[in-house]
Amino acid sequence: MIMNQYVSQKRQQGVALITVLLVIALVVVIAANMTGRLQLLMSRSINAQASQQGLWAAMAGERLVFNVLEDDYEDDAKSVHLSQLWAREGMVFPLNGGALSGEIKDLQSCFNLNALAAEDPDENTQLRSAAERQFQSLLISLDVDDYSAELLSYTVKDWVDSDKIVGKAFGAEDSTYAGKIVPYVTANTLMADVSELLAIEGMTPAIYRQIKPYVCVLPTSEHKINVNTIKSDNAHLLVALFEDKLSLADAQAVINNRDSEGFKSATEFTSTTEINNIGTISEETTQQIEIKSSYFLAALTFTFEEQNFTLNSTYHRDGSGKLHVISRKIGNNE
Numbered sequence: 001m002i003m004n005q006y007v008s009q010k011r012q013q014g015v016a017l018i019t020v021l022l023v024i025a026l027v028v029v030i031a032a033n034m035t036g037r038l039q040l041l042m043s044r045s046i047n048a049q050a051s052q053q054g055l056w057a058a059m060a061g062e063r064l065v066f067n068v069l070e071d072d073y074e075d076d077a078k079s080v081h082l083s084q085l086w087a088r089e090g091m092v093f094p095l096n097g098g099a100l101s102g103e104i105k106d107l108q109s110c111f112n113l114n115a116l117a118a119e120d121p122d123e124n125t126q127l128r129s130a131a132e133r134q135f136q137s138l139l140i141s142l143d144v145d146d147y148s149a150e151l152l153s154y155t156v157k158d159w160v161d162s163d164k165i166v167g168k169a170f171g172a173e174d175s176t177y178a179g180k181i182v183p184y185v186t187a188n189t190l191m192a193d194v195s196e197l198l199a200i201e202g203m204t205p206a207i208y209r210q211i212k213p214y215v216c217v218l219p220t221s222e223h224k225i226n227v228n229t230i231k232s233d234n235a236h237l238l239v240a241l242f243e244d245k246l247s248l249a250d251a252q253a254v255i256n257n258r259d260s261e262g263f264k265s266a267t268e269f270t271s272t273t274e275i276n277n278i279g280t281i282s283e284e285t286t287q288q289i290e291i292k293s294s295y296f297l298a299a300l301t302f303t304f305e306e307q308n309f310t311l312n313s314t315y316h317r318d319g320s321g322k323l324h325v326i327s328r329k330i331g332n333n334e
Helices: 002-075 113-117 130-141 146-160 174-178 194-199 205-214 236-241 248-256 266-270
Strands: 092-095 098-106 295-304 307-317 323-330
Touching: 002 092, 002 098, 002 295, 002 307, 002 323, 113 130, 113 146, 130 146, 130 205, 130 236, 146 194, 194 205, 236 248
Parallel strands: none
Antiparallel strands: 092 098, 098 295, 295 307, 307 323
């Protein structure tokens, strides 16, 4: 009898011990889970705070760029060139315990892809717009093979033009993209970002990387090149402007011999020996030559405790001379 009571008591103690251990294990699991969630919430809070701080710091930089562009405009409203304050590189400003850096790019020292949306001179003939021919010339100048260059000059045009009519030769509209593994349709409107090129028939990652430094997108189908802000490394843009009638070496010579404050007029530019040797320049090409710019891109990066926040702001100066921020993109522009 006593022995049975002793065994029963031992069993009850064993069950109680197991129960206690299970409760302790459960408490440990819950505590660990709560700690993990707390750490996650803290990380989210820190990241949100850093992101907000980065945004406001970048916005401060955006205002600084605005003031710089305005000061340069007040100094010289008739010309934009690389000796002005906006074109300085490598500037870093300490701000709120971090550092604000960035650069300003003239968006009229690149090829505006949306210029391909312009209508062809005559839909009933094989004539093509100057922008189409120049884009093809740019690609060839950048060592893109002739077939891919011609193909892309048609497919990019079909992507940005407003109709759904396939281009005269190698165009691509909805029927081409509907057959993809992941089907989609053409935009049939102006591009919002250069990365849209990767969705276009004939474009490859290799070609995209090759041409990206030379192209941009503006909210207009006009194509104006500021001959004062093209750098020697981007001389291919002048080769394209004159549709291969100007060699790369001559294009670089024009840029290298340019006055530090640029050309005073489009006529001064076309009067240079290299350009003059081309012969007669079409009216369409002449209208594309500029010595000032209306569009700029500021790529601003705020660095704080090994974290980076990047803001890309696009500025436009309208016909009355007023400057506006027309778009913002958060994140690296690559």
